[in-house]
Amino acid sequence: MSHIPEDLFYTKDHEWIRIDGETATIGITDHAQEALGDITFVELPETDAEFGPGETFGVVESVKAASDIYMPVEGTVSEVNEALEDEPETLNSDPYGDGWLVKVRLDGEPDRKELLDAKAYGELCEKEG
């Protein structure tokens, strides 16, 4: 079973989000990095780019496939993990820590209905097999 930290929220597209007041940090889950295999490239947005929920904000590429990543909330990118440019494999080794993708300044309260807690995300992963 993949690792699913209790203190995070998740999306059905296998992203995680940590909300600290007005800022959120977003990444992809252990399940996602496992499924993708060796990650070879991460395409991230510029700072100050704005996104709505469900919009593609980047791409994660592995040897086998390229996968779009979707913004789970409404907000503006405040910080981008530049280290991933030279070391995309960090997404494989530390998806919840050094593998964070972007930090976002939230625009209003996030729609909690679309976010899964650790237990619900675990069940989703079980179902997807």
Added chain:
Amino acid sequence: MPESGETLLETPFHEMHVAAGARMVPFAGWDMPVSYTGILEEHTLVRREAGVFDVSHMGEFLVSGPQAGEFLDYVLTNRVAGCPPGKAVYSPMCDERGGVVDDLIAYRRSNGDFLVVVNAANREKDFEWMSSRKGLFEVALTDESESWALLAVQGPKAKEFLAGLGFEEVEHLKRFRIAEVEWEGRTVLFSRTGYTGEDGFEIFVPTDLSRSFARSLGAGRDLPWIGLGARDSLRLEAGLPLYGHEMSGEISPIQAGFGWAVKTEKESFIGRDSLAMEKMTGPEKTVRFFVVQDKRIAREGMEIRIGDESVGTVLSGSKSPILGMPIGSALVDSAFSGDEAEVDSRGRRLPVLFRKPPLHVSA
């Protein structure tokens, strides 16, 4: 071949892969290991040391009888009839238009019979194709695939490793030769062939002996398992064709650069006239290999462009951990003879440099 929703076939080593933590995926109707520790790491291991692949899903046909050689000369483009016992021949098998039905290796056993090894995805198709073309040849065709497990031990240290286990036959076995080795009272075939561009041996083991043989090899212990993901990146880096990509019903052996395996001097074989014509006029398109000067991988189906003009299409794409660059192959207009072009990757242009493989060896 099972359709989606049906149970996948399993090789004799299936449990060992799962126990080793392999990531399993469906491939050609089989549940196969795509990677263990990671594609790039496994790829590097094979280039630097040695590893073992489970390729038991491939098909093995016994072609026997007084005209086995003549029959194979008729269905295959390469010359097989004069092949002496103990030798292996690589050949495409073509249709009347010169399109490829499959590419395979025919091994002549000590008793004169041929063991023909085909791609897993084409096993049923190939058997049907060959069976229906026996005509008046005195030949018998038997599908022995279920009787054989196949392990490929590949890498610069493969020979040393196998010799160290007591398989002295490997010391004197030349490339494209096979040795029939006795193991536990039964016959195991060692062939000095492979699909990685490294030295190595493909070992045919009777299915019922296969697990104990794998254990005695130290598979997964002293000799790491390598998955199908690395098998693909290795063969692509080495410039070897994968059926359905660099050779197919639409891409002839001439286009793929295997004109040497098409012996048009042979009196008659299926596809001879089309292929002889193509050899004479030169193919309109050519398979070429390239490195990408970007971090993004060029994917199958992407267009190769010079400015706004499309000069080709990507056939395969992966990454070379040896070069640290994405690599690929493409079907390119023969009229384009340059070495530099761009790949259109979802609107973004990636510069590519066409090079003669093997790509991991500097020019």
